[in-house]
Amino acid sequence: MLPDACIDVNPTGVGGWVSSSAYGLHRVVEPAGVLPQQAWRLSTDDRLWPDEVLVDVARLNLDAASYRQLRERHGSPDAVRSAVLGIVEERGKMHNPVTGSGGMLLGTVREVGPESPLGLRVGDRIATLVSLTLTPLRITDGLAGWSGEGEQVPCRGTAVLFGRSIAARLPDDLPDGLALSVLDVCGAPALTDRVVRDAGPGSSVLVLGGGGKSGSLSLAAARRAGADRLVALVPTDTEADAVRAAGLADEVLVADARDPVAVADTVGEQVDVTVVCVDVPGCEHGAVLATADGGTIVFFSMATSFSAAALGAEGLAADVRMLVGNGYVPGHAEFALDLLRTVPGVRELFDRRERHTAST
Structure with a gap:
């Protein structure tokens, strides 16, 4: 007991x-x-x-x-x-x-x-x-x-x-x-806020799956926490157009997050923090390649293979810190709801998602 x-x-x-x-x-x-x-x-x-x-x-x-x-x-x-x-x-x-x-x-x-x-x-x-x-x-x-x-x-x-x-x-x-x-995803922006603040002012942040629920909130949280270069990677041009219109990132890139070389080539200069918010497996190695030595990767996707992430980082000789987003940070619900209310681009993407769901 x-x-x-x-x-x-x-x-x-x-x-x-x-x-x-x-x-x-x-x-x-x-x-x-x-x-x-x-x-x-x-x-x-x-x-x-x-x-x-x-x-x-x-x-x-x-x-x-x-x-x-x-x-x-x-x-x-x-x-x-x-x-x-x-x-x-x-x-x-x-x-x-x-x-x-x-x-x-x-x-x-x-x-x-x-x-x-x-x-x-x-x-x-x-x-x-x-x-x-x-x-x-x-x-x-x-x-x-x-x-x-x-x-x-x-x-x-x-x-x-x-x-x-x-x-x-x-x-x-x-x-x-x-x-x-x-x-449902309120743990993601709260932990992103904490990690980006720990990385310091002017840090660079990549969000894989930046057009989704947790991804859009994480982009807004990273901006509020002081990120200087904010990159969203999404799988389609249509999603890229929506994220650009929402104004949540400095760069909106299109690539398959399951293709590590494509991710690294598309992102270019490695970032200090990578936040993984995709809903498909196989995105671990792309996150590792896109993150600079000494940087941090936060895995929020439930499709993540943590053995693949750990062994992949080892095999790539990548000196990165990897965190599991466990969905709980004190005050996370209020923080996420405040982002929705105060960042128009976040509300725009959520409303767009609701309209799409209602029409299917």
């Missing part, structure tokens, strides 16, 4: 445990002894331990890497919908077994345990800031309201938050879908 992690006995004895863990150990069905994110299956029982919160789910936001993999693997929207429903039913959480990633959700607080430390109240409309890969989730409507297209999944069901979970109340001034899109 973890020290200071357990609370009082739950008389229901759900799952056979007599006490709950703030980390959610009591919800692990199999295998025993692992944390919820590592678990194959979680208990979704609606009966709460004293430190838990029960949420009525209204919408899931699948992470980009997971949704891309599901779409490419299953093809038709109906098959994608069935695949998501099957994962949740089998595992008690949305945890893509191929990408290892999930997403987050939007919902309304139904019940708050008397010892919950999260500060939430019944009726609060919230977005969870912890991954669906560790959140007990039950879907009750068979995803009947989702076409199978797009990362946002309207649904009905319940989810459980633990004592160490994180959630944000939804802002009143933004549409739910837009707020959910921002909060």
